[in-house]
Amino acid sequence: MTANRLMPLKPTHWRLWEAKRVLVSMPAPLETDPVYRSAEDTEFVFEAMRRELGVADELKDIPGITTLMLVAFGEQGIKSIEDLAGCATDDLHGWIEDKSGNVTKREGILGHFRVSRSECDAIILHARIKAGWIEEV
Numbered sequence: 310m311t312a313n314r315l316m317p318l319k320p321t322h323w324r325l326w327e328a329k330r331v332l333v334s335m336p337a338p339l340e341t342d343p344v345y346r347s348a349e350d351t352e353f354v355f356e357a358m359r360r361e362l363g364v365a366d367e368l369k370d371i372p373g374i375t376t377l378m379l380v381a382f383g384e385q386g387i388k389s390i391e392d393l394a395g396c397a398t399d400d401l402h403g404w405i406e407d408k409s410g411n412v413t414k415r416e417g418i419l420g421h422f423r424v425s426r427s428e429c430d431a432i433i434l435h436a437r438i439k440a441g442w443i444e445e446v
Contacts, residue, residue, distance in 0.1 A: 355380055365389045371435045373428055378419060385418050393436040401429040 355376040362383025367390055368374060387393050402424065403417035419429060437443050 352376060359383060363388050367439065368393060368436075371432060371439065373424075373432050373435075375422075378422060381418055381422075387418070390436055390440045394433065394440040394442055396433055396436075398426055398429045398433065401432065402426045 359376060359379045362380065364379045364383040365388060368379055368382065369376070371393070382388070382393065387396065396418075399415075399417060401417045401419045403420045404415050406413045406415060417429070424432075434443075438445050
């Protein structure tokens with residue numbers, strides 16, 4: 310077994326690996342190792358999770374939202390444009406509670422996505438426009 314089969318290949322090394330595979334007739338890592346996944350495979354998995362959670366297709370049209378974010382929405386019960394339009398920025402971004410000098414940070418639904426408060430505001434605004442709650446100016 311060669312060392313190349315034991316570690317992930319960088320994209321720049323793929324052509325070299327492919328040439329070597331042809332020369333020695335070895336199967337490529339993607340064909341033999343389930344750990345290796347392409348971006349398309351990963352997107353396919355998240356898209357299937359989104360559909361299984363019942364998240365509406367129309368949420369994909371909101372700028373700034375990824376398929377993985379849609380999965381996070383579905384896990385929290387946000388499944389339609391109206392559900393997302395009804396969210397506050399704190400619901401998506403998170404908030405800080407200060408009770409008697411004890412400060413606690415609460416993570417929002419998109420807290421681990423490194424999305425700013427203004428980006429969360431924009432997502433909610435687009436959802437409210439798409440839901441017909443407000444008119445685009």
